[in-house]
Amino acid sequence: EAGVAQSPRYKIIEKRQSVAFWCNPISGHATLYWYQQILGQGPKLLIQFQNNGVVDDSQLPKDRFSAERLKGVDSTLKIQPAKLEDSAVYLCASSEQGALNEQYFGPGTRLTVT
Amino acid sequence: AQKITQTQPGMFVQEKEAVTLDCTYDTSDQSYGLFWYKQPSSGEMIFLIYQGSYDEQNATEGRYSLNFQKARKSANLVISASQLGDSAMYFCAMSFDYKLSFGAGTTVTVRA
8 A cells, every 4th residue: 555645855945935745645545634843843733634625724824834635635735935944844644534543644845944 | 732741852772672751741631542653764754552541451562552641641652672773753642633732752762
């Protein structure tokens, strides 16, 4: 069974530029999560989708971050414009509907903002 | 609000010995879940073990066991017979309302 795929694995941009990350969850998983993991900290949930609907985006900085999951499968997370403090690893995870004990993570995208 | 505390930023353990990673949590909810994840240097988060708040027996998965003390609000992870491949970051997490909150993590380094 293929795992959660993410791309790119690494990205370096200058502040005020835009960047987009892509995630393809495990086939059949209805729930998709985006986390931000700043160096030395645990992951923080940014947004949670159930199929193509948003369940929780309370910690998403909506002035600069956006995410979509149009067809209920893969998802993109965008930052526009990026700030230095956005440097982090962005992790995507998926699970069957609400099954937190079966949440599978992708390898992450390491973003460096200079 | 839920809060997870991992007080050990880093630990060293000798190969084949056991190591205990501390985790305390704070919640006023009665129904919740506790998780441990491993994050190797490659970056992916690997699920290790789960304990439900109503589970009376401590969870075990191979060399991993979770020492759940509900009254103390602690959920320590015990790794027995450490292997070099166990060197990684370990995160404790708690679920509430179908979301996970993570602690800051503990780095484990296994020495040969």
